Every structure is written in C-alpha cells, then in structure tokens.
Amino acid sequence: MARNRRNQSGAVWLIPALKAGMLCSMLGGSAVGYVLQKNVLHDLGQNITKREALLERLKWENKMRSQHLANLQLPIHIEQRVRDQKLPLGKPQQTIWLAEPAPETGSAATATVLVVESGTKSP
Numbered sequence: 001m002a003r004n005r006r007n008q009s010g011a012v013w014l015i016p017a018l019k020a021g022m023l024c025s026m027l028g029g030s031a032v033g034y035v036l037q038k039n040v041l042h043d044l045g046q047n048i049t050k051r052e053a054l055l056e057r058l059k060w061e062n063k064m065r066s067q068h069l070a071n072l073q074l075p076i077h078i079e080q081r082v083r084d085q086k087l088p089l090g091k092p093q094q095t096i097w098l099a100e101p102a103p104e105t106g107s108a109a110t111a112t113v114l115v116v117e118s119g120t121k122s123p
Contacts, residue, residue: 071077082089
C-alpha cells in the first residue's frame with residue numbers, strides 16, 4: 001500500500017531544500033566574488049595608469065632640471081654670477097701640477113693640482 005505524504009517526516013522534504021539553498025548560495029557567492037575581483041582589477045589598472053603618467057612627468061622634470069644644472073655649471077654663467085654679485089674672485093695666476101707616485105695596483109697615475117695665488121702660499 002502506498003504511503004500517504006502527510007505521514008512522511010519533515011526531514012525527507014528538508015534535505016532537497018537544503019541542497020537547493022546551498023547550491024544557490026554557492027553560485028551567488030561565486031558571482032559576487034567574480035564582480036569584486038573585476039572591480040579590484042579595474043581599480044588597479046587605473047592606479048597603474050596614473051602612476052605611469054606620474055613617472056613620465058617626473059622623468060621629464062628630472063631631464064629639465066639636469067639640463068638647467070648643466071647650464072648653470074658652465075664657466076660663462078659662473079663668471080657672470082660672480083660679476084653680478086660683485087664677489088672678489090678671479091682666476092688663479094699660476095697653476096703647478098704635481099705628479100703623484102703610481103699606486104702599487106698598477107693603475108694609471110693621477111695628478112694633483114696646486115694653485116698658487118700671487119703672494120700667498122698653499123699647502
């Protein structure tokens with residue numbers, strides 16, 4: 001004789017409902033995780049783009065400043081600034097080159113420059 005559905009226990013109907021609920025929550029959680037990862041990747045891409053633009057700008061500024069520094073270090077500009085600031089500086093009158101003994105490692109000898117102003121002695 002067939003059993004009446006009313007007489008079946010609630011556990012028989014609970015197991016398929018729990019399976020369906022778990023499957024839905026796993027699919028929904030995976031979808032939410034996918035969307036969150038896509039958002040993180042998008043944000044990282046924008047961050048990289050901004051930093052690359054900043055790097056290019058800083059490289060350009062560095063190049064401009066190094067050119068400006070090289071321009072300021074030219075002897076003509078240094079002499080002009082000395083004249084503008086009325087500093088009592090001038091070119092040395094006499095230059096004496098002293099040869100140093102060759103180092104024992106066998107590399108080329110270097111020379112030391114001793115600049116002597118007229119009337120003063122340098123060590």
